[in-house]
Amino acid sequence: MQDMTHDLLPEGLSDRLPPLAAEAMRVTRAMNDVLAGHGYDPVQPPMVEFERSLASRMAGTERRRMVRFVDPASLRTLALRTDMTVQVGRIAATGLKDAPRPLRLSYAGQVLLLKGDGLEPERERLQVGAEIVGNDTVAAASESVVVAIEALKAAGATDISVDFTLPDLVDTLAAEALPLPTAAIPTVRRELDAKDAGSLVAAGGAAYLPLLYATGPFDSAIAKLAAIDASEALATRLEGLKQIAARIGDSARLTLDPTERHGFEYQSWFGFTIYAAGVRGALGRGGTYRITSEGGHDEAATGFSLYPDPLIARSAGSASKDRLFLPLGHDAAVAARLRMIGWHTVAALDESDDAAKLGCTHVLHGAEPHKL
Amino acid sequence: MQDMTHDLLPEGLSDRLPPLAAEAMRVTRAMNDVLAGHGYDPVQPPMVEFERSLASRMAGTERRRMVRFVDPASLRTLALRTDMTVQVGRIAATGLKDAPRPLRLSYAGQVLLLKGDGLEPERERLQVGAEIVGNDTVAAASESVVVAIEALKAAGATDISVDFTLPDLVDTLAAEALPLPTAAIPTVRRELDAKDAGSLVAAGGAAYLPLLYATGPFDSAIAKLAAIDASEALATRLEGLKQIAARIGDSARLTLDPTERHGFEYQSWFGFTIYAAGVRGALGRGGTYRITSEGGHDEAATGFSLYPDPLIARSAGSASKDRLFLPLGHDAAVAARLRMIGWHTVAALDESDDAAKLGCTHVLHGAEPHKL
Structure with missing residues (x-):
């Protein structure tokens, strides 16, 4: 005999019941309204695409975590989306190729994984995001962080903190200031990300050791990073980060972890992770990147993705109404x-x-x- | 070489670009607001469930039209939802089993078919609906039709018409007024639905022939149906239809097609289909039915599902804004x-x-x- 109460839904999937479902609708609307207010036009890609489209573009999606099946019409493999950013990139490179730049696009929808993992057992999440296509300057990065913070606040997040990173830090330094053999670059990058000082030295990255300590509250960490950067290879990046921090002002607590790479494999010079009080783990990520396609499209972009589900779960019952x-x-x-x-x-x-x-x-x- | 422009998305799936995506959001909000206004509480079931749950309940879902895959966690077959009504029924029978009745629930979300068919090539649709759980009276049926009309009007539909049917008509008449051998009931039902007079007579349903002509504008069709119903086996049903019609008043054009069964295989005494100007095919369906489960749950219910996508496609560009x-x-x-x-x-x-x-x-x- 099956246990009906535990057996109703597969692991990692759940119903949202009243009043939480109403709260989820309220949160989604509030976030969409913030994005619309800043001039982002919504797009709605389908739940399913050719696996090749979803897997070949910039996002860090692992094929084995996708729900895949054979399309009876084309006999090609289709997959459920695990990340809408990839779809927005496809739209920018095709259907909206000729729209004026910068092109501001927003999206909100469910994404689904074949399986959860230890830390995040959920297989389905709401993803809400906004992309600026055709611009990856400090101005675009600043707008992106500011709008992400505002969207999360509208969703009910409080005490927001933003952690900055420099995804191409090692590549930039290795080019001149702290030379590395090309073959060593990926290893040094990985050991810095893992914050493993011993392995970093063993990989020939001893010169990169001080980077591990240029981390923490923004002002002090960026001063440490500037002190390391004697040759000023990072000067424009550090100046950029300071400008972004100035735009954010006191609307969020800022930290810097310049060697953080996890989740930023596809970002270019700037990346950020966003957190809020009472929510375990990140609520979203963003940064600058490039949209490329097999057809030869190559374009700068800046944007972020937020996953507001934990905020919704937290605010249970707050939406009661006459x-x-x-x-x-x-x-x-x-x-x-x-x-x-x-x-x-x-x-x-x-x-x-x-x-x-x-x-x-x-x-x-x-x-x-x-x-x- | 592949034709990139035709090859970007699988057949039957498409992107919604600006300004249509904004219009889709506006339409969904407007419909949700109508449902909330009438006291329906939203629920949000997952995109994916055990295939068994989705296929075993009351809705007319064909298994072969579901996207199915093996769950790596449970090794059981999962399926993407093709109809959210089934999920709402499951929720009413389990998680909200003890909530007071009548229980008004609403939902809005994407549903996905493995393949389209000739008339409806789209594989993904937006489904919006509302169910009254624990009541299938004339009052519930009236509310359901009135709210469906109001939701479609809020979505921009004009010149709405509603076609009533009596899904259990043959069963009701066969019980006494127009006796039929049990074995003949399904055939008579089918030939009436197909409006095939010759096959109907051949199946022993000659007495049912006049029903084929009790169709058309509500007032005249119901008069014809009453004339056929000499033994008054249908009296309470006809009185019910008249009361529903009176509640609708002149907010929609009304027709009656009492033998229509297609799409109403699971409905009990009352069914309706809803249409609007400029939209080919139905925008939705509803009626009375029963929610049953393997666990022994058995409960009356009334509700409707709407598929507003054609309305959104039609209203292109109407949402331009300063x-x-x-x-x-x-x-x-x-x-x-x-x-x-x-x-x-x-x-x-x-x-x-x-x-x-x-x-x-x-x-x-x-x-x-x-x-x-």
Whole structure:
């Protein structure tokens, strides 16, 4: 015999019930409104695409974590999206190739993994994001961080902190200031990301050791990084980070971890991770990158993706609302007028319907709502 | 060589680009607001479930049209949802089993088919619906039709018509008024649905022939049906239809096709299909039914599902909006205040950004938007 209560849904998948589903809708709307307010136009790509399109572009998606199946129409492999950024890149490189730049696009939708992992058992998540296509300057990076913070605040996040990184730091330094054999670059990059000083030295990256300590609160970490950078190979990057930090001001706590690479494999000069109070793990990531395609498209871009599900789970029940019970025989026109001004109504279907049991706070008497 | 332009997305799947994606968001919000206004609480089931759950419940979903795959965690077969009604039924029978009845639930989300068919090539659709769990009376049926009409109007539908049917008509008549051998019931039902008079007579359903002509505008069709129903086996059903029609009033054109079964295989005494001007095919369906589960749950319900995609495609570009260009060096606090009162802003990232080219209608001069 199966245990019905534990066996209703596959591991890592769940129903969102009232009042959380209403809160999820509110959060999504609030975030979409912030993105629209900053001039981002929504796009809605399909849930499913050719696996090749989803796997071949810039995002760090692993094929083995995709739900894949054979398309009975084309006999080609299709996959469910695991990351909408890839889809927005495809749209920018094809359908909106000729739209004026910078092109600001936003998206919000469900993404699905074949399986969760230890830290993140959920297989389905809401992804909300915004991309500036055709620009990866400090101005674009600043806008991206500011809009991400504002979107999360609209979603109810508090005490936001942003961690900056420099994804191409090793490549930049290895070119001149701290020369490395080409073959050593990936290893040095990896050991810095892993913060493994011993392996870093063993890989020939002793000169990179001080980078491991140029981390922490933004102002002190960037001063340390500047001190390391005697040849000023990083000067424009550091100046860029300072400008972005100035734009953010005191709307978020800022930290710097210049060697962080995990999650930024495809970013160019700038990356950021965003956190909020009471939420374990990151709420999203962003940065500068390039959109490329097999057709030869190659274009700078800046953007971010947010995963607001943990915020929704946290705010349970905060969205409770007045509800007006409409007794049998009520005036339908009066009820319609009250809905127009924002009332949520619950109409009696038979004599047994009970206003209080159905969660109503008010009852309609004639043309007037009376408090229960 | 592949044709890149035709080869970007699988057949039956497409991107929604600006301005249609914004219109899709507006339509979804408007429909959700109508459902919330009538006291329906949203639920959000996952995109994926055990195939068994999705296929075993009441909806008319064909297994072979589902995207299915093996769950690496449970090694059981999972499927992408093709119909959210089934999921809402599961929720009502399990997670919300003990919530007070009538339980009003709403939902809005993407559903996906493995393949389209000749008439409907699309594989992905937006489904929006509302269910009243625990009641299948005339009052519930009336509310369902009224709310469906209101939701479609909010989505921009005009000139709405509703076609009523009586899904269990043959069963009701065969019980006494127009007796049939049990074995003949499914055939008579099928030939009536197919409107095939010859096969109907051949199947022993000659007495049912007049039903084929009790169709058309509601008032005349119901008069014909009453004339056929000498033994008054249908009396309560006909009275119910009249009461529903009275509730709808002149908000939609009404027709009756009492033998229509296609799409209503799981409905009980009442079904309806809803259409609008300029949209080929139905925009949705609803009716009364029963929610049952392997665990022994058995409960009356009434509801509808709408598929608003054709309305969105039709309203292209209607949502254009003022946009305010923010020149380099603008006052960020002024811009934030203008967004607060509803402006959509587009900030210059460098000197080359052109207000008109970026679709802006206004430019910020100091603290004032000036028309371009």
